Amino acid sequence: MTKNNTFLLLVAHGSRRQSSNDEIRCLAEQLKAMDHTFAKIDCAFLEIAEPSIQQALLGFVAGGAKDILVLPYFLSAGRHVAIDIPEQVQQVKIQFPEVKIEIATYLGASKNIAEMVLQQAIEGMV
């Protein structure tokens, strides 16, 4: 697939442990290195860490984004996925109605998740 104009924002929860937030930043760097699809990839945090979702989205808009996909880096559809992320995204959508901002299905809904869990478990046996 060739590069298109969609900017991808990976949204994680955010932790008081800096190493945990750095893990997300490293993952975003990995995605950038692997990706052949998105115009730009970055990460943001729902709470505690920075950039916030709003900061990151405003950065994308300032960088010319007209089409943004927000991917919740969450394993289940709790309150954060169902309510908190959509609310924060909505605040930016209202400010920039000309920018298309969609929220992708959260990671845990991936059809491959069960297989990944089993593989991780099998590798974890000692």
Place this chain on the structure above:
Amino acid sequence: MTKNNTFLLLVAHGSRRQSSNDEIRCLAEQLKAMDHTFAKIDCAFLEIAEPSIQQALLGFVAGGAKDILVLPYFLSAGRHVAIDIPEQVQQVKIQFPEVKIEIATYLGASKNIAEMVLQQAIEGMV
């Protein structure tokens, strides 16, 4: 791989949204259907929902488990993975020193996670 004697406990965070907890229970059922490795598979919750980690581990021990693998169903190594889950597991280990209880590396450390994120993002583009 043939069935061995390891019991697998998938530990998720737990949510006030019952549908989110049910999602984990469904995943555990999926794992049971797919698996050819573990003696038994179940899920537990760190907080809010039941069974708790302790309840589930005690259930495994009552069911004859001598070897248990706990897999944290978390995406990053925040406080829950680094401290809370090990603390709760430790409380059961102290009670049953003859039972081997190991904690596998949390799901987010899987080497395939970046690929899964990109795939989920690409499928999320509309």
